Amino acid sequence: MTVVPAQQQTGGGGGSSGLYDVLELILDRGLVIDAFVRVSLVGIEILKIDVRVVVASVDTYLRFAEACNRLDLEAGPRKSPGLPDVVGQITESGARGKSKGALSGAAETVSDAFKQAREEGQTESRPRARKTTARKKEEQE
């Protein structure tokens, strides 16, 4: 599993919203004087996750593979983060008539996707079914 941090506001100073992002500075940087002691920090070793382990996991690979399967008709580097699921399903069903890679015409495909969304009224049954079979297959193996 990949750990996704909460969206932080950019800019700004020491407000509480940014605590997550400055945590390791407060806890792990700053002056240390050996004549002083430190209070116990047991239980907050949040930064010690091994990046390689997280990235190189079967779960991650499968997730990326699925994302790629959905990606073809999605386009535009700055899609709203709330959309991928819906758009993914719509474009998947739309992909049959348009098997060519769509990376060349990014802007066009986005508007296509939204047009299809309107026309097709967001039919979800087929992509869902496909997902389920994929998962079953995975379980069998």
Place this chain on the structure above:
Amino acid sequence: MSTYVYGIAADSHPSLPDGMGGVGDPARPVRVVKEAGLAAIVSDAPEGLRPKRKELLAHQNVLAEAGAGGALLPMRFGSVALDDAAVTGVLGERAEHYKERLDALAGKVEYNVKASHNEEAALHGVMAQNSEIRALAEANRQAGGGSYEQRLRLGEMVASALKAREAEDAVDLQHTLEPAADAVSVGPESTGWLANLSFLVERESAEVFLTAVEQVRKGHPHLDVRVNGPLPPYSFVEPGPSEPAETGAIQAGPAAAAETGH
């Protein structure tokens, strides 16, 4: 009563946060302990102080307040001296060193920059650049998603391409921002970001630095770039790279202070 230490400033610092609320519940009032031309920003240390959100924020807020008024050496969270006398002892003993560091950091603040990939956008980039991945993804799609092995193979390739992209972006980010800063300190890796960089920046020219950050954002729309600052110069209190705390020191309790205290 042991003494919690927030940071060290020159005793000529114009606005030390004397009386401000510090760590503990109720918040212990911040005091100033002076010795040898230096001023330690301290408060009483509450019993059983733990690294809770509230306490971390108290530590950070006291330092932010003090740092806004002048140069400051921020302590790592949780530094506790046996008593005020132990603090003045350390100040007297190492006055020259701390004064040199305060001079070096005068007028400077830290900006911490963390960047991560916007995953959808980064995937797009990887697919656009790598025809092998594109072909494999297309084959899988035509096969109704592909077999378990095929999907694993595609995912592994994508993961590796993304990782390479992350490394490139981290280098690029550092190279782009470095010229706008006096110094850079590379922070620990974690899963939450591809780059974690602290920059030492002249307070007066912070705008230049922030403009450079904006340029990075514009030039790399697939990156989420988060900036925190101005901060006390946590990562630059000692010359050279700062090291993470030793485990032994973290585990030490107040009893150890009695043994090692001066």
